[in-house]
Amino acid sequence: MKTFDLKLTGGTVHLPSGPARTDIGVRDGRIAAIGAAGDAGQTIDCTGLDILPGVIDTQVHFREPGLEHKEDLESGSRSAVLGGVTGVFEMPNTKPNTDSAEAIEDKLARAKNRMWCDHAFYVGATAANAPALKDLERLPGTAGVKIFMGASTGDLLVAEDGELARVLASGSRRVAIHAEDEARMNERAGLRRDGDPSSHPEWRDDESALLATRRILKLAREARRRIHVLHITTPAELELLSQHKDIATCEVTPQHLTLAAEEAYPSIGTFAQMNPPIRSADHRAGLWHWMGQGVPDVIGSDHAPHTREEKAKPYPASPSGMPGVQTLLPLMLDHVHAGRLTLQRLIDLTSAGPQRVFGLVGKGRIVAGYDADFTIVDLKRRWTVGEDWLASRAGWSPFADRELTGMPVGTIIRGERVMWEGELADVAAGRPIRFEASAFV
Numbered sequence: 239m240k241t242f243d244l245k246l247t248g249g250t251v252h253l254p255s256g257p258a259r260t261d262i263g264v265r266d267g268r269i270a271a272i273g274a275a276g277d278a279g280q281t282i283d284c285t286g287l288d289i290l291p292g293v294i295d296t297q298v299h300f301r302e303p304g305l306e307h308k309e310d311l312e313s314g315s316r317s318a319v320l321g322g323v324t325g326v327f328e329m330p331n332t333k334p335n336t337d338s339a340e341a342i343e344d345k346l347a348r349a350k351n352r353m354w355c356d357h358a359f360y361v362g363a364t365a366a367n368a369p370a371l372k373d374l375e376r377l378p379g380t381a382g383v384k385i386f387m388g389a390s391t392g393d394l395l396v397a398e399d400g401e402l403a404r405v406l407a408s409g410s411r412r413v414a415i416h417a418e419d420e421a422r423m424n425e426r427a428g429l430r431r432d433g434d435p436s437s438h439p440e441w442r443d444d445e446s447a448l449l450a451t452r453r454i455l456k457l458a459r460e461a462r463r464r465i466h467v468l469h470i471t472t473p474a475e476l477e478l479l480s481q482h483k484d485i486a487t488c489e490v491t492p493q494h495l496t497l498a499a500e501e502a503y504p505s506i507g508t509f510a511q512m513n514p515p516i517r518s519a520d521h522r523a524g525l526w527h528w529m530g531q532g533v534p535d536v537i538g539s540d541h542a543p544h545t546r547e548e549k550a551k552p553y554p555a556s557p558s559g560m561p562g563v564q565t566l567l568p569l570m571l572d573h574v575h576a577g578r579l580t581l582q583r584l585i586d587l588t589s590a591g592p593q594r595v596f597g598l599v600g601k602g603r604i605v606a607g608y609d610a611d612f613t614i615v616d617l618k619r620r621w622t623v624g625e626d627w628l629a630s631r632a633g634w635s636p637f638a639d640r641e642l643t644g645m646p647v648g649t650i651i652r653g654e655r656v657m658w659e660g661e662l663a664d665v666a667a668g669r670p671i672r673f674e675a676s677a678f679v
């Protein structure tokens with residue numbers, strides 16, 4: 239019998255202590271040894287490549303059930319592994335909404351043998367299911383509860399303080415929040431200019447986001463509940479969140495770190511429309527400032543696919559959201575190449591950060607005993623994002639034709655080579671992600 243099932247040799251391995259030129263031995267889907275000698279059933283030569291802990295994207299919308307013309311669990315997760323992502327948390331604004339035990343069980347059944355990466359599903363909060371959330375959030379394969387404070391794609395919405403308090407009082411896990419203030423946005427609806435998506439950030443302005451974040455922080459403190467504020471778009475929110483680290487974590491997205499209103503709306507119009515909106519270059523600079531201060535905990539893609547035909551409708555009939563799970567890591571590697579953040583910080587935001595924030599079992603670090611999840615990258619490769627490379631059913635990306643430096647070459651999940659140089663394995667074998675007991679207290 240061989241010592242290992244799989245051995246990765248010759249690569250630069252990004253351990254919690256820092257990068258090291260060493261071999262990794264994998265047995266039974268787990269990391270069995272770092273640096274030890276031994277023979278293996280299969281060896282992958284990683285010379286010249288960097289081996290990162292598997293990238294975990296904690297915000298994707300894969301649209302199944304009900305909206306499969308935009309995406310499904312198979313196409314969305316194929317897109318994920320092609321982009322080097324080994325695990326995803328999938329959002330509840332499907333049709334029907336994922337807001338019950340039946341809906342979670344249905345998604346888990348659909349995921350079996352069809353999802354390429356490991357996965358967990360959020361349960362959507364509503365005024366009606368608030369009492370049940372304390373049980374729903376404990377179902378195996380559940381990522382926890384998601385609250386939409388402002389209306390976006392779908393009809394999940396919990397906007398009133400009383401309702402929000404009831405949701406926060408039901409359960410103990412960290413709750414993911416879409417923080418935009420519904421009442422303020424309703425008052426400002428007249429600011430939307432027909433046919434002009436550049437009015438999107440004027441309507442859903444800074445204050446709409448800041449007000450919602452301020453409200454949820456207060457309610458979370460009263461309920462003694464931990465929260466995770468998704469897709470932050472304003473420096474003011476990051477400054478505020480920096481003072482509430484004991485109960486609040488937060489996410490930034492590659493698109494808010496990369497795009498700016500001044501260029502995006504004139505060039506791609508409604509295809510740049512998302513919630514919360516792409517804002518000005520000054521906002522983008524502010525997000526990078528707070529990135530440098532270590533405030534964001536995770537980077538999530540908010541992969542939110544809609545078809546070209548849907549996106550081409552005139553604003554504001556056009557839906558909000560853009561695909562992104564496949565370009566998350568490539569864009570961020572390009573930012574590393576440009577010197578905007580270190581590779582070590584990126585690893586923290588995409589692997590160790592999600593592990594810490596959500597309490598994943600055996601994922602997020604290259605440590606003996608952990609799942610053998612690796613994202614293998616060529617930091618020097620210069621390439622152009624081609625539409626034929628994109629696997630999302632949406633079929634487009636705001637980043638198509640962009641020249642980037644740094645590319646995911648391989649995706650290994652629990653010791654299986656799921657993607658190598660753009661080629662997929664024969665079978666999709668993603669499994670539900672498990673969570674530590676500490677995630678529930």
Ligand SMILES: NC(=O)N[C@@H](CC(=O)O)C(=O)O
Pocket residue numbers: 299331390391416511512513514540542543558559560
């Ligand atoms: N981000 C978006 O603009 N859209 C998301 C919903 C959401 O997260 O707001 C979608 O599901 O389309």
